[in-house]
Amino acid sequence: MTGTVASPARLSKRIDDGLAAVERAMLDVTDSQVEVLREASRHILSAGGKRIRPRLLLLTYLALGGDDIALAARPAAAVELMHTASVVHDDINDHGIMRRGRPSVNAAWGRTFALLTGDFLFTAVYELMAPYQELNVDLARAATALVEGETLQASAVKNSTFTREVYMEIIALKTAALFRAAAVIGAKLAETDRDTIDALADFGYKLGLAFQIIDDILDIVADEESLGKTSGLDCRQGRGVAVALRGGNGNGSALAANPVDAIKRQAMEGDTIDEARSQAGRLVKSAVDALSVLPSTPAKAALEELALTVIERDA
Amino acid sequence: MTGTVASPARLSKRIDDGLAAVERAMLDVTDSQVEVLREASRHILSAGGKRIRPRLLLLTYLALGGDDIALAARPAAAVELMHTASVVHDDINDHGIMRRGRPSVNAAWGRTFALLTGDFLFTAVYELMAPYQELNVDLARAATALVEGETLQASAVKNSTFTREVYMEIIALKTAALFRAAAVIGAKLAETDRDTIDALADFGYKLGLAFQIIDDILDIVADEESLGKTSGLDCRQGRGVAVALRGGNGNGSALAANPVDAIKRQAMEGDTIDEARSQAGRLVKSAVDALSVLPSTPAKAALEELALTVIERDA
Numbered sequence: 223m224t225g226t227v228a229s230p231a232r233l234s235k236r237i238d239d240g241l242a243a244v245e246r247a248m249l250d251v252t253d254s255q256v257e258v259l260r261e262a263s264r265h266i267l268s269a270g271g272k273r274i275r276p277r278l279l280l281l282t283y284l285a286l287g288g289d290d291i292a293l294a295a296r297p298a299a300a301v302e303l304m305h306t307a308s309v310v311h312d313d314i315n316d317h318g319i320m321r322r323g324r325p326s327v328n329a330a331w332g333r334t335f336a337l338l339t340g341d342f343l344f345t346a347v348y349e350l351m352a353p354y355q356e357l358n359v360d361l362a363r364a365a366t367a368l369v370e371g372e373t374l375q376a377s378a379v380k381n382s383t384f385t386r387e388v389y390m391e392i393i394a395l396k397t398a399a400l401f402r403a404a405a406v407i408g409a410k411l412a413e414t415d416r417d418t419i420d421a422l423a424d425f426g427y428k429l430g431l432a433f434q435i436i437d438d439i440l441d442i443v444a445d446e447e448s449l450g451k452t453s454g455l456d457c458r459q460g461r462g463v464a465v466a467l468r469g470g471n472g473n474g475s476a477l478a479a480n481p482v483d484a485i486k487r488q489a490m491e492g493d494t495i496d497e498a499r500s501q502a503g504r505l506v507k508s509a510v511d512a513l514s515v516l517p518s519t520p521a522k523a524a525l526e527e528l529a530l531t532v533i534e535r536d537a
Numbered sequence: 538m539t540g541t542v543a544s545p546a547r548l549s550k551r552i553d554d555g556l557a558a559v560e561r562a563m564l565d566v567t568d569s570q571v572e573v574l575r576e577a578s579r580h581i582l583s584a585g586g587k588r589i590r591p592r593l594l595l596l597t598y599l600a601l602g603g604d605d606i607a608l609a610a611r612p613a614a615a616v617e618l619m620h621t622a623s624v625v626h627d628d629i630n631d632h633g634i635m636r637r638g639r640p641s642v643n644a645a646w647g648r649t650f651a652l653l654t655g656d657f658l659f660t661a662v663y664e665l666m667a668p669y670q671e672l673n674v675d676l677a678r679a680a681t682a683l684v685e686g687e688t689l690q691a692s693a694v695k696n697s698t699f700t701r702e703v704y705m706e707i708i709a710l711k712t713a714a715l716f717r718a719a720a721v722i723g724a725k726l727a728e729t730d731r732d733t734i735d736a737l738a739d740f741g742y743k744l745g746l747a748f749q750i751i752d753d754i755l756d757i758v759a760d761e762e763s764l765g766k767t768s769g770l771d772c773r774q775g776r777g778v779a780v781a782l783r784g785g786n787g788n789g790s791a792l793a794a795n796p797v798d799a800i801k802r803q804a805m806e807g808d809t810i811d812e813a814r815s816q817a818g819r820l821v822k823s824a825v826d827a828l829s830v831l832p833s834t835p836a837k838a839a840l841e842e843l844a845l846t847v848i849e850r851d852a
Contacts, residue, residue, distance in 0.1 A: 256685045258692050311656060315649045334630045337652060338688045341626060344659050345680040351667075352677040358667040365660040370571045373653045377573050 233284065233520040236291050240280040241273060243295035248303055251346045262327045262339040263346075266306055269322035274433070275301045275404045277528060282408030282422050285521035294411050297357060300350040301404045304361065307343035308368055308396075310336055315376065357407050364403035371396025393434040394427075401430025421515040425525070428509035432502040433532045439495055439502075440537065499533075506533050548599065548835040551606050555595040556588060558610035563618055566661045577642045577654040578661075581621055584637035589748065589843070590616045590719045596843060597723030597737050600836035609726050612672060615665040616719045619676065622658035623683055623711075625651055630691065638765035672722050679718035686711025708749040709742075716745025736830040740840070743824035747817040748847045754810055754817075759852060814848075821848050 245267075252263035276298035283294040312318065313326040314336050320326060328336040347365070351358040375392045378384040405426030409419045506529045516522040560582075567578035591613035598609040627633065628641040629651050635641060643651040662680070666673040690707045693699040720741025724734045821844045831837040 254681075254685055256688045256692065259685060259688050308656075311652060315652060334691050335688065337626060337630060338684055338691065341623075341655075341659070341684045342681065342688070344656070344663075345677065345684050348659075348663055348680055349674070349677040352673040353670050355668050355670055358673070359664070362660065362664040362667040365663055366569075366657065369653055369656045369660050370569055370574060373571045373574050373650065373657070376649050376653065377571070 228520070230520040230523070233524060236284060237277065237280055237524070240291040240295050240298065241276065243292055244273070244276045244280075244299045244302060247296055247299035247350065248306075248346075251299070251303070251350050252343065254342065258331060258335050259339060259342045262331050262335060263343060265324065265330065266310060266321065266327055266339075269324045271302075271306070271322050273302060274528070274532070275305055275400060278401060278426060278429070278525075279404040279408040281521055281525050281528060282405045282426075283412050285516050285519060285525055286409055286412035286414045286418065286422075288408070288412035294408060296350055297354065297361070297407050297411065298404070300347045300361060301400065301407070303343050303347045303350070304365055304368070305400060307340045307347065308372065310340035310343060312372065314340070315372075357410055360403045360406050360410070364399040367395045367399035368397075371399070390431075393431055393438075397434040397437075398427045398430030401433065402427040405429075418515050421512045424512040425509045425529075428505045428512070429529055429532060432505040432509065432529075435498050435502040435505070436533055436535065439498055440535075442495065502533050506530065543835070545835040545838070548839060551599060552592065552595055552839070555606040555610050555613065556591065558607055559588070559591045559595075559614045559617060562611055562614035562665065563621075563661075566614070566618070566665050567658065569657065573646065573650050574654060574657045577646050577650060578658065580639065580645065581625060581636065581642055581654075584639045586617075586621070586637050588617060589847070590620055590715060592843060593716060593741060593744070593840075594719040594723040596836055596840050597720045597741075598727050600831050600834060600840055601724055601727035601729045601733065601737075603723070603727035609723060611665055612669065612676070612722050612726065613719070615662045615676060616715065616722070618658050618662045618665070619680055619683070620715060622655045622662065623687065625655035625658060627687065629655070630687075633766060636766045641766075672725055675718045675721050675725070679714040682710045682714035683712075686714070705746075708746055708753075712749040712752075713742045713745030716748065717742040720744075733830050736827045740824045740827040740844075743820045743827070744844055744847060747820040747824065747844075750813050750817040750820070751848055751850065754813055755850075755852065757810065765852070817848050821845065 248267050249264065252260065252267065254260045254263070276295075279298040279301055280291065280294050284291070288294060309321060310327045313321055313328045314333055317328075318326050319329040324330075326336070327339050331339070344365075347361070351361055354361075371392050371394070374388070374395060375384075378388045378392065402423050403426070405422040406419060409422040510526050510529050513522060513525055516525075563582050564579065567575065567582065569575045569578070591610075594613040594616055595606065595609055599606070603609060624636060625642045628636055628643045629648055632643075633641050634644040639645075641651070642654050646654070659680075662676070666676055669676075686707050686709070689703070689710060690699075693703045693707065717738050718741070720737040721734060724737040825841050825844050828837060828840055831840075
């Protein structure tokens with residue numbers, strides 16, 4: 223193993239460099255000649271976000287002895303762009319008007335341009351990853367899983383089949399697959415062995431499940447705190463829920479104001495939130511266990527810390 | 538050069554085999570575990586369509602001596618899926634309710650699932666092409682161009698900047714780039730030299746421009762039944778045009794019923810249709826001239842015939 227980063231300070235510097243390169247790569251590949259696409263992409267990208275997926279990819283790469291952070295930054299940018307593309311399209315389907323503290327692309331540019339901006343971000347991922355062959359296969363499968371997860375979610379809401387089991391299937395597809403791909407790509411870039419790749423895949427996958435469970439819990443808590451601020455949306459979702467809880471009425475358009483979040487709320491109320499939090503905790507513990515294949519390095523410690531922030535975050 | 542198909546009958550058989558393999562590849566890669574995605578994909582794919590892009594790719598490959606039609610079928614399927622994905626999203630933005638003689642995905646499954654089905658078809662392309670490296674770069678750029686073209690079109694309508702020049706820029710991006718990529722990929726798969734690739738790129742590009750010009754003429758002059766897709770939406774588009782011709786009102790939502798076709802109609806009325814037809818004819822002639830680099834084979838003759846059908850078709 224070469225290039226293992228030995229000191230925490232040096233690791234921190236490399237991650238900062240890597241994440242800065244990720245930002246540059248994302249802006250570079252979305253610098254379209256078409257003004258709306260360029261501006262809408264910058265709007266959503268420059269609003270920030272946790273950047274947990276590229277961080278996961280970069281840390282995995284470094285933890286396995288990778289030493290060319292610029293090499294890892296491109297696929298890390300692709301993973302974050304993929305997530306961003308899905309977010310832009312989600313906000314169309316879910317009528318989300320705020321994202322990352324700003325108006326959603328949908329709210330600012332309208333549905334037509336939001337749809338095209340999401341498509342554009344997808345094609346930017348495609349361009350970024352086109353030369354990568356095997357790594358690209360990993361990301362491509364995660365992309366398909368992501369769309370399948372979103373679709374399964376919308377179907378489950380529409381058909382009132384949103385059970386706990388379906389929920390787990392949904393988050394495995396829509397979130398855990400991309401976390402898994404980020405870890406796998408980081409591991410493969412570091413040219414490690416199959417067993418280590420599998421262990422990191424397991425880490426990424428479980429971390430992704432935990433991340434989404436906590437995300438959904440926060441979505442409920444945040445809604446309760448902000449009652450009255452987003453009253454318009456609450457009302458609409460309330461009506462949507464009422465329809466869904468009657469078992470659906472077979473009329474897709476009546477459910478067009480997708481009540482996903484509200485359905486999740488119903489599934490998680492009461493003891494369920496505590497239970498879900500425990501489940502997320504168990505998943506993170508199991509994810510961290512998978513890291514036992516790694517040598518003790520600051521990058522390994524940083525991966526463990528990343529896993530803990532997933533369950534301890536409050537935003 | 539090896540494997541050049543010598544007889545027209547044998548060529549016809551190989552193209553049929555190739556196109557059948559394209560259909561199988563498209564159905565295979567869209568065979569999702571998620572019912573809506575699988576069914577909506579089959580709905581739009583099994584409705585047929587002209588398959589001109591995969592035909593172009595396969596013929597180019599054969600004309601340059603390629604002899605493994607199965608090898609070329611996968612990228613040909615990717616090119617057609619890319620086109621299909623864009624069509625599904627177009628029908629959302631343009632409120633198209635008919636496509637290929639059937640209800641559009643949008644009309645049959647609603648906007649949410651149409652958006653996700655389009656995304657899914659994009660990710661299917663991504664999966665199909667992930668292993669191809671350089672060829673994938675060609676297709677990825679065409680994918681970006683396609684989305685840029687659609688966006689430029691929507692922007693030009695919204696901002697009342699839909700001139701003849703902008704129109705040519707739009708169709709170069711949204712149509713000619715993918716035709717070009719199909720020809721380039723076919724040529725590269727046949728392992729030909731750079732000059733020949735460039736000549737085929739030129740052929741594909743000009744053919745794509747001519748195809749779109751004729752498509753837009755047909756949209757004005759042909760009836761919906763023979764086109765198999767929504768052509769009119771006259772009233773709504775008429776209102777949209779009226780707004781646009783007043784110089785726009787700065788209110789995006791008033792133009793949400795995208796009056797693209799009507800704007801094109803206005804641009805093409807009177808002499809303009811004849812003029813546009815002449816332009817398409819000149820482009821096809823120039824495209825065919827580019828084929829002079831090819832040896833005389835049934836495949837070359839079939840490419841010339843393909844070019845002629847583009848301007849002679851009435852649906």
